[in-house]
């Protein structure tokens with residue numbers, strides 16, 4: 001697992017199966033339809049299949065952490081503050 005600040009990378013292969021709760025039995029599954037291929041390309045979701053019960057569905061490789069939500073709020077606040085200061089400066093020289 002790699003922590004990069006904003007998101008926490010996880011490996012769905014070690015997750016519990018949502019259907020039978022077996023741990024470590026999820027395997028990557030090939031996208032069968034165009035819709036699944038599009039989802040695979042455009043989203044962090046991928047198709048997974050349970051070896052035990054045959055469950056098949058989407059799992060994500062990324063989860064947002066509490067820390068990442070905090071960081072995002074700080075960044076948004078900083079950007080807003082900088083934008084406000086720049087506007088004030090521009091007003092002064094206009």
Ligand SMILES: [Zn+2]
Pocket residue numbers: 017018019020021022050051052053054055
């Ligand atoms: Zn299962």
